[in-house]
Amino acid sequence: MVSERYCEYLIQQKPTPANMARVIVLVVLTLGCVIAGLTISQWICIPAVLFGVLLWFAIQKIRQEFEYLLLDHELSVDAIYGHSRRKKIMNCPLKKVVLFAPENSSEYGTYRHQNLVLHDFSTRNPEDTHYAMVCKNESGTIGFRLTPNAEMLELLDYELPRGILIKENIS
Structure with a gap:
């Protein structure tokens, strides 16, 4: 049986000035x-x-892509280096997600001021809307910076418990 709750999204990350x-x-x-x-x-x-x-x-290293995969109540991120090498870098069950909110939201602000380890898996493009995902695991609380598309946000809205996903106000 094929699950209808499946979303895959590939992004190209902008290189940092240090890497350039x-x-x-x-x-x-x-x-x-x-x-x-x-x-x-x-x-x-x-x-x-x-x-x-x-x-x-x-x-x-500068030609880096990230693939977000949302399947069976898990969000995983794979890094693709140089369009050839793939490495799984993050796997977080959705039941361990504490917050999924826009990066500039007040809800994420409370976590930003803590000693939160933040891993950047976003496009690094200032015009895109970046989301912060806070996940609790055995080693503590970890933050991830992501750039999901509308389809993934809609599926996360369905999958995550109420109050965990905060969508950006679109006016």
Whole structure:
């Protein structure tokens, strides 16, 4: 039997300025070592290979996507690096969710001022509406920053107990 309460959503995360700076520095170092290796000494090409490998990993890191999957009363998030490698990074049963609210809501403000570990699985785009999900588990209270679509919010409204999901006021 196929469950009708299924939602899958894929987002592309905007790279951080630190990751972009890391890529630019590695490009400059790689090109500098290649040019120096061709003009000065061939031994300088060895660090160029090392910087090239580090550059490849840095580029994979900035091309990051997240897949939200809501199925059987569980919300899981998979990270997809460089459109090829997939890693499950979060799995939270909906019965352990304490709050699911817009990031700028007053309900989330009470958790924001606590020592809450916040994991960012959002688009990082300031024009998008980001939601904060607070989940209690064995190690304590953990926060997640997500960018769900309307279909996922509708399904969460159905799945979560009353008072846990706070929708943004749309005027």
